[in-house]
Amino acid sequence: xxxxxxxxxxxxxxxxxxxxxxxxxxxxxxxxxxxxxxxxxxxxxxxxxxxxxxxxxxxxxxxxxxxxxxxxxxxxxxxxxxxxxxxxxxxxxxxxxxxxxxxxxxxxxxxxxxxxxxxxxxxxxxxxxxxxxxxxxxxxxxxxxxxxxxxxxxxxxxxxxxxxxxxxxxxxxxxxxxxxxxxxxxxxxxxxxxxxxxxxxxxxxxxxxxxxxxxxxxxxxxxxxxxxxxxxxxxxxxxxxxxxxxxxxxxxxxxxxxxxxxxxxxxxxxxxxxxxxxxxx
Ligand code: XBP
Ligand code: MG
Numbered sequence: 001x002x003x004x005x006x007x008x009x010x011x012x013x014x015x016x017x018x019x020x021x022x023x024x025x026x027x028x029x030x031x032x033x034x035x036x037x038x039x040x041x042x043x044x045x046x047x048x049x050x051x052x053x054x055x056x057x058x059x060x061x062x063x064x065x066x067x068x069x070x071x072x073x074x075x076x077x078x079x080x081x082x083x084x085x086x087x088x089x090x091x092x093x094x095x096x097x098x099x100x101x102x103x104x105x106x107x108x109x110x111x112x113x114x115x116x117x118x119x120x121x122x123x124x125x126x127x128x129x130x131x132x133x134x135x136x137x138x139x140x141x142x143x144x145x146x147x148x149x150x151x152x153x154x155x156x157x158x159x160x161x162x163x164x165x166x167x168x169x170x171x172x173x174x175x176x177x178x179x180x181x182x183x184x185x186x187x188x189x190x191x192x193x194x195x196x197x198x199x200x201x202x203x204x205x206x207x208x209x210x211x212x213x214x215x216x217x218x219x220x221x222x223x224x225x226x227x228x229x230x231x232x233x234x235x236x237x238x239x240x241x242x243x244x245x246x247x248x249x250x251x252x253x254x255x256x257x258x259x260x261x262x263x264x265x266x267x268x269x270x271x272x273x274x275x276x277x278x279x280x281x
Contacts, residue, residue, distance in 0.1 A: 021268040022195040023135035025185055025214065028142050028168075030201035030221050032122050033150060036066065037222070039116045040146075043107035044071070051099050055082065063223050069141045069204050070175045072100045100143075108149040118154050119219070121239025121246065121258055128261050130162065137165040139185045139198070139209070141175040144168045165189050177204040182212035194275060197268055203227050215271030217259070220249065233271050 029035045041062040048055040055078070057065065068077040075096060079086050086092060110116065129136060140147060147168050151159035165188040172180035186193060193213035200206050200216055202224045209216040210231050218235040220227065229235045232251050240246030240258030248254040252267050 019195045021265050023191055025137045025139050025198045027200045027205045028140040033116050033118050034221055035116055039110055043103045046106045047103035104143050104146050107146050111149040111153050121241055125239050132261055136163050137185050138163050139167045139181045177207035179208050179212035182209055194272055206232055233267050
């Protein structure tokens with residue numbers, strides 16, 4: 001006779017095995033578009049200059065600062081080391097908010113000017129998922145107004161209807177690598193994590209998604225290539241296009257040129273059966 005624990009495992013495995021891929025939840029910065037180096041970084045620097053600060057975040061410095069997620073949090077982290085007296089003033093929170101608001105406005109101008117496009121394969125994959133009825137959502141630390149600019153510039157009128165749920169910015173208190181934004185999105189969608197896949201580009205993003213129980217595909221960029229993505233379902237150079245192959249970097253291999261829905265279904269099935277096996281172990 002099976003022990004209670006083994007029976008529970010069989011029930012869990014049975015339920016998990018029946019879970020087909022129903023939704024894909026996308027990160028934004030670095031995943032949908034390469035926004036960090038020539039978008040957010042430039043906007044931060046221009047805002048600093050307009051605020052009379054002699055701060056200049058180089059490409060390399062910004063790469064280190066990406067470990068701190070969220071623009072306000074990143075400014076606070078930097079100020080605490082470079083000019084702590086600014087944070088000791090009674091109006092420091094208002095000052096920080098105003099600085100970040102200016103940064104966000106400058107970022108929106110850069111995006112609206114068309115200087116930042118979607119990454120290779122993103123439009124193709126989103127279109128394919130949408131046509132197949134796979135539900136789409138966003139889980140990001142980015143400020144909603146910045147996200148809005150990127151979506152409008154990239155998708156025009158379709159922007160509003162493409163993503164069913166958008167979890168962005170301060171919708172949760174604890175930003176990535178905390179799982180909170182993914183929990184929030186899953187709750188809005190009324191879906192269990194095992195019915196979804198997350199697509200991320202960074203370590204904090206992967207930590208957030210996996211801590212929420214989501215199998216996670218990593219698509220690296222110049223800031224995140226070489227990261228230690230242990231625990232990711234698969235790591236690829238980008239989403240690829242037919243005839244312009246993406247490279248498989250770790251985890252489950254990419255079978256064709258590009259990440260498409262059949263490939264996501266194969267990886268998802270694998271993740272669900274691995275998860276079920278783990279619960280038995
Ligand atoms: C990446 C981030 C963001 C941006 C700045 O977010 O860390 O904070 O660098 O955004 P994700 P804001 O990859 O989760 O989309 O200045 O708007 O906060
Ligand atoms: Mg990201």
